Amino acid sequence: MEPAATPLPGDNDVTETLLLFRNELEREIERRARDEARAARPRGLRRLLPYLPLLPVLAVQSLLATRLMSGRSASVEEAADLFAGHMEIGHLLHGTTVSNYPTFFSGAPTLYPVAAALADAAHGLFGARCLSLLCMLLATAAVYKTGRRIYGVPTAVGAAALFSVLGPTLHLSSYATFDAPALCLLAWSLYYTVAFAHGDSRNALIYAIGFMVLADCVKYAVLLWNPLIVAMVAAAGPGMDAWKVTRSWNVQRFGLLAASVLGVALLAGREPYFTGLTRTAKLTVDSNLLRGSVLSEVDHWFGVLFVLALAGFLTLLPAARRDPAGFGPKAGAAGLLLCGGLIAPLYQLLINSNLSLDKQTDIGAVFAAVPAGWLLARIAQTARQPQALTAAVTAVFSLAVAVPMGIAGVSQATSLANAWPNSTQMISMLRPLVARGKQNYLVEDAAVAEYALGGKTVKWTQWHDTAGCTWSDGTTFLTGAAACSAAISANYYSIIVLDYAETPKLDAAIFPTISHSGYRLQGSYSVPTSLGTRTYSVWALVG
Known part of the structure; x- marks a missing residue:
């Protein structure tokens, strides 16, 4: 064997x-x-100039959403988020004790609730709802930019127009919950993923990962779309060209990705947050709900857009074969975008639940609106006409399609907004009856009263919700209707408010106990809603 060569x-x-x-x-x-x-x-x-067609779309969305904001008291979801935000601010600034929100919130209580509470402190409930409107306008802009980057300005015009007039979109634009910011963050994560796949910026993936992780923390259900966002990196652009940068940048990029995943894992691993996350993943299943009900609701909120998206995907396939860049990028992106629209309906069908179905389908609409917009642009396009003319014709055609969809969307959003009864009369009845102290109040959907009366009037520990009744006499521990009845018999509550809607079986079970335990009816009134009339009854302990 010859000796190895010695380096010179x-x-x-x-x-x-x-x-x-x-x-x-x-x-x-x-x-x-x-x-x-x-x-x-x-x-x-x-x-x-490319963004001029977006301005009228945003203007119409703002006008329609603003009309839905006024004249409505806070719903139970809005009240819970805003009150939790005020409590978290008090905890951060003064160390005051708060409820264990991470165990039952569907998102991190220190993120959106705090931001919404700051807006609420500045401009009341209207200010918090304007924050959601801003998030949804930004989401529409992200849909526009995504469609423009993959298929051009005409597609972007149609996609943004269709998304902006959906009923759930208008509803979330006027609804102060964590759904709007989570949807906004995910929409921008999708755009930056597409931008990176096309090689626009080597930093685009960093932004995409940041927005995706933040969206996951704001609303845990957004995790369903994470695999699709990752898949878009490879499918939405010209192959691996976007990765051809220096080795040091790729190391930093993968390091950030690993750190982001580790951060989410650590957050989920903390016991309170893990409990809240698993509760969100296992949505409450209504045993009386048939799969046909889920399908009918999906068709109600999402049917027209899905048909347009499916038709757009099918007509895009032959066009993608003739594309100079190859079949894969445009067809693959369209397929993943269509799948993004189907994730929520398929998951809800799997667990047989329609809980928050309108909000989940609106997240899917961020994806499905792009191939639907491509269909409108394709129909409006004629041979060899300039792109500006195509965009103008698409805008007119989109208007013709969006107007009837917008009329239906306004009707749907109004129905969603009016599903919760106006609680003004209930609060006016409670205000003179409650005060800070050691007394306890049992209120169905107590979050509304908590938010309306505030922590200065009544401490949060004085409120008790019918859905979470517990009672212990030192020897036995009770929950549910038995716990409520035992506490009422012991005169533990000084005020009881029932609406016979959120926990109707429990209300029927404890009603006889109320009348035989020294409580007197202070008033009863009915409030019409889009789901029917809701009746409130207020009892106070005599003596």
Whole structure:
């Protein structure tokens, strides 16, 4: 066997010099590419021209959503989020004790609830709802940019127009819950994923990961769309060109991805947050709900858009075969976008539940609106016409489609907004009866009273919800209707408010106990809602 060749003196120096030269050459190539891309970008007002069609879409969405905001008291979900936010702010600033929100909230209580509470402190419930409107307008803008980056301006016009007039979109635009910011963050994560896949910016994936992880923390159910966001990296652009950057950048990128995943894992691993996350993953299943009911609701909220998206995907396949960039990028992106629209309906069918179905389908609409917009652009397009003309024709055609969809959307959003009864009269009856102290109050949907009367009038520990009744006499521990009846018999509550809707079986079980335990009816009134009339009854302990 011949001995190994001994490196000549200076070989290592030459190798190191070549590596340094190679790295310097790569950096110089990247710098020149960035300079060329920067020089090719339009400047001044020309940069705003592609976004002019978006402005009327946002204006119509703002107008329709603002009309839904006024004249409505806070719903139970809005009240719970806003009151939790005020309590969390008090805890952060003054160390006051708060309820264990992470165990039953469907998102991190220190994120959206705190931001909404700050808006509520500045401008009341209207200010908190305006925050949701801002988030949904940004989501529409993200849908527009996603459609524009993959298929062009005409598609972007149709996609944004269709998404903005959906009933759930208008509802979330006027509804102060964590759904709007979570949807907004996911929509921008999708856009930056597409931008990275097309090689627009090597930092785009960093933004996409950041928005995706933040959306997951704001609302845990958004985790359903994470695999699709990751798949879009490979399917939405020209292959692996976006990854051809320096090794150091790829190391940093993968390091950030690993750190983000680790952060979510640590958050989920904390016991209170893990409990809240698993509670969200296992949505409450209504044993009396048939799969046909889920399908009918999906058709009600999402049917027209899904048909347009499916038709857009099918008509895009032959067009993608003739695309110079290849069949994969456009067809693969359209297929994943269509799947994104189907995730929520399929999951709800799997667990046989319609809980929050309108909100979940609206997240899917962020994805499905793009192939639907491509269909409108394709129909409006004629042979060899300029893109500007195509965009204008698409805008007119989208208007013709969006107007009837918008009329239906306004009706749906109004029905969703009016599903919760106006609680003004109930609060006016409670206000003179409650005060800070050691007394306890049993209120169905207690979050509404908590938020309306505030922590300065009554401590949060004084409120008790019928859905969470517990009672212990030192020897036995009771829950549910038995616990409520035992507490009422012991005169533990000084005020009782029932609406016979959220926990009707429990209400019927404890009603005889109320009348035989020294409580007197203070008043009863009915409030019409889109789901029927709801009746409130208020009892006070005599003496």
